[in-house]
Amino acid sequence: MGLGLYLHVPFCKARCSFCAFYLQIYREDRTRSFLNSLRHEIDLHVTLNSLNRRPLHTVYFGGGTPTTLSSNELSSVLEQIRHLFELQEHAEVTLEAHPNTVTEDGLRSLVHAGFNRISFGVQSMDAAELVRIGRRTPPHAAGIAVEAARSAGFVNINLDLIYGLPGQTMESWRSTLEETIDLQPTHLSCYALTLEEGTKLQRDHREGHGDEPDASATRSRTTVGPGTPADTISFTGAAKNTLG
Numbered sequence: 697m698g699l700g701l702y703l704h705v706p707f708c709k710a711r712c713s714f715c716a717f718y719l720q721i722y723r724e725d726r727t728r729s730f731l732n733s734l735r736h737e738i739d740l741h742v743t744l745n746s747l748n749r750r751p752l753h754t755v756y757f758g759g760g761t762p763t764t765l766s767s768n769e770l771s772s773v774l775e776q777i778r779h780l781f782e783l784q785e786h787a788e789v790t791l792e793a794h795p796n797t798v799t800e801d802g803l804r805s806l807v808h809a810g811f812n813r814i815s816f817g818v819q820s821m822d823a824a825e826l827v828r829i830g831r832r833t834p835p836h837a838a839g840i841a842v843e844a845a846r847s848a849g850f851v852n853i854n855l856d857l858i859y860g861l862p863g864q865t866m867e868s869w870r871s872t873l874e875e876t877i878d879l880q881p882t883h884l885s886c887y888a889l890t891l892e893e894g895t896k897l898q899r900d901h902r903e904g905h906g907d908e909p910d911a912s913a914t915r916s917r918t919t920v921g922p923g924t925p926a927d928t929i930s931f932t933g934a935a936k937n938t939l940g
């Protein structure tokens with residue numbers, strides 16, 4: 697049976713206010729030493745034969761925001777993996793991305809390198825909600841990024857959303873869902889916000905500064921049914937461990 701390989705890229709341009717994941721703010725000198733260590737660790741797994749010669753059926757670059765690294769850097773890591781390990785035919789090779797860290801040319805070279813699935817952290821299509829969670833990206837950036845990915849050759853595109861955001865209403869959540877579905881992703885993942893210890897959002901909430909979500913927006917899984925252009929919509933009551 698094939699194995700899944702996960703690589704964690706712990707850099708982001710800024711920290712979102714709900715995010716408690718381990719990460720470092722992107723700096724070029726940090727990425728250089730990280731990449732050296734990552735390449736060294738991949739070599740070590742070959743030396744130790746820790747995969748026991750089993751082929752890979754998925755490779756997943758998550759974070760953090762893997763696309764803070766350049767396309768060349770990401771491609772060279774994938775090339776090393778392809779060179780040293782066996783990938784099954786039609787292996788799924790995923791890259792997590794933040795919409796404002798991609799260009800069509802960069803994405804094209806990533807497709808050329810062998811990435812065949814991309815997952816964008818969209819989170820919301822509402823400008824005020826994005827500001828409240830510390831995302832500096834305007835809502836239309838998601839559409840631009842999806843279009844660029846499609847033009848570059850990505851067919852398999854996942855989009856992540858979060859529900860239960862501060863100040864979110866049923867109406868704004870519905871609009872976010874509709875606008876995201878209009879982008880025709882192959883998969884849409886919807887995560888419930890959790891207030892994680894140590895985050896700005898949790899501090900604001902504790903001090904009474906945060907906006908509460910409309911309670912009905914947190915029960916919204918009943919509002920989406922089959923027949924949408926996205927192939928699959930997944931809801932989960934827990935925040936996932938990586939959101940780009």
Ligand code: SF4
Pocket residue numbers: 707708709710711712715716717719759760761794817938939940
């Ligand atoms: S949610 Fe994603 S982009 Fe935001 S800080 Fe966390 S890992 Fe980085």
